[in-house]
Amino acid sequence: MSHPILFIDRDGTLIEEPDDQQVDAISKFRLVAGVIPALLRLRDAGYRFVMVTNQDGLGRDGYPQRAFDEVQRLLLGILESQGIVFDEVLVCPHRGDEGCSCRKPGIGLVAHRLIRLDWDRARSAVVGDRQSDLDLATNMGIAGFRIGRELSWQEVAKALLDSPRTARITRKTKETSIEVAVNLDPSGEPIAAIATGLGFFDHMLEQIGRHGGIDLRIQVEGDLHIDDHHTIEDTGIALGAALRSAIGDKRGIGRFGFYLPMDDASARVALDLSGRSFSRFDGTFTRDKVGDLSTEMVAHFFRSVAEGLQANLHIIIDGENNHHLVEVAFKGFGRCLRDAVRRSDPSGAIPSTKGVL
Numbered sequence: 001m002s003h004p005i006l007f008i009d010r011d012g013t014l015i016e017e018p019d020d021q022q023v024d025a026i027s028k029f030r031l032v033a034g035v036i037p038a039l040l041r042l043r044d045a046g047y048r049f050v051m052v053t054n055q056d057g058l059g060r061d062g063y064p065q066r067a068f069d070e071v072q073r074l075l076l077g078i079l080e081s082q083g084i085v086f087d088e089v090l091v092c093p094h095r096g097d098e099g100c101s102c103r104k105p106g107i108g109l110v111a112h113r114l115i116r117l118d119w120d121r122a123r124s125a126v127v128g129d130r131q132s133d134l135d136l137a138t139n140m141g142i143a144g145f146r147i148g149r150e151l152s153w154q155e156v157a158k159a160l161l162d163s164p165r166t167a168r169i170t171r172k173t174k175e176t177s178i179e180v181a182v183n184l185d186p187s188g189e190p191i192a193a194i195a196t197g198l199g200f201f202d203h204m205l206e207q208i209g210r211h212g213g214i215d216l217r218i219q220v221e222g223d224l225h226i227d228d229h230h231t232i233e234d235t236g237i238a239l240g241a242a243l244r245s246a247i248g249d250k251r252g253i254g255r256f257g258f259y260l261p262m263d264d265a266s267a268r269v270a271l272d273l274s275g276r277s278f279s280r281f282d283g284t285f286t287r288d289k290v291g292d293l294s295t296e297m298v299a300h301f302f303r304s305v306a307e308g309l310q311a312n313l314h315i316i317i318d319g320e321n322n323h324h325l326v327e328v329a330f331k332g333f334g335r336c337l338r339d340a341v342r343r344s345d346p347s348g349a350i351p352s353t354k355g356v357l
């Protein structure tokens with residue numbers, strides 16, 4: 001699987017930069033606050049590290065190679081003793097007036113990385129303490145973070161690992177036009193804004209959002225003049241696909257089941273984000289419709305969700321009242337989803353022995 005890379009500046013980022021801007025003696029050596037715990041968190045989440053540093057005039061008078069090597073060895077040794085290793089250390093030894101292509105923000109040092117396809121650009125970033133580091137990030141087409149007064153290492157790790165998981169899906173066919181937006185990590189109370197043209201269905205989808213603890217926005221224009229079939233089926237597929245996209249690579253999430261009672265009715269729901277679609281729905285309704293929703297479409301909806309989500313979904317419902325039966329299935333699915341997508345494992349491990357789901 002493709003891994004994200006952190007391209008990390010050295011002076012001012014890993015170690016403090018002295019006033020004369022040259023860390024050429026061990027007496028000037030100080031690690032930047034919080035760098036080790038942040039890099040360990042990122043390492044555990046699958047990040048690889050590459051050091052990219054400008055060392056003005058290295059190897060010339062005033063900055064002998066030996067002075068650089070001494071500090072560099074100490075730095076790499078300390079980090080390595082804590083389990084932090086660099087895949088590569090890339091150094092530009094030139095001065096600004098030499099017109100080289102490797103001095104940041106030039107991309108000469110990282111050009112061989114840019115042409116490779118085995119890393120995950122969307123999650124990769126440059127971390128540095130200067131504008132030239134941010135410019136390097138721009139030139140590489142990846143995110144950039146500037147360590148310093150505004151941003152600590154802890155905040156960089158948080159931004160890279162704990163950012164909200166969101167997705168927006170637009171799906172247009174002859175029968176329906178659907179827009180679904182989800183946010184699995186809402187900052188406050190989850191927001192539900194749902195308009196499918198079917199009042200009871202809206203109410204049920206709200207249950208998924210509320211009980212799933214996720215922001216859910218769904219707009220549907222369907223061929224309701226025919227019946228509710230396409231609207232419900234296509235909403236299920238689009239919702240599943242949006243959830244799947246927001247979940248991303250499934251780091252730190254689980255697989256779950258939930259047993260939920262609601263007055264006379266109860267639901268057993270089991271969900272495994274396995275990457276394979278399978279759905280089972282056991283339950284009988286004694287009415288054809290609840291509100292404007294055909295009860296035969298309930299099983300069909302969940303099958304469509306499982307398909308879009310590429311998940312294994314089992315729902316077994318029991319009870320008397322048809323409104324309760326439908327509602328308990330949607331609520332149970334929401335509760336299951338909440339547990340399944342929660343980032344419960346701080347190491348960000350993928351919950352499978354195969355390392356991929």
Ligand SMILES: [Mg+2]
Binds near residue numbers: 010012013128129130
């Ligand atoms: Mg620097």
Ligand SMILES: [Zn+2]
Binds near residue numbers: 094101103
């Ligand atoms: Zn250079």
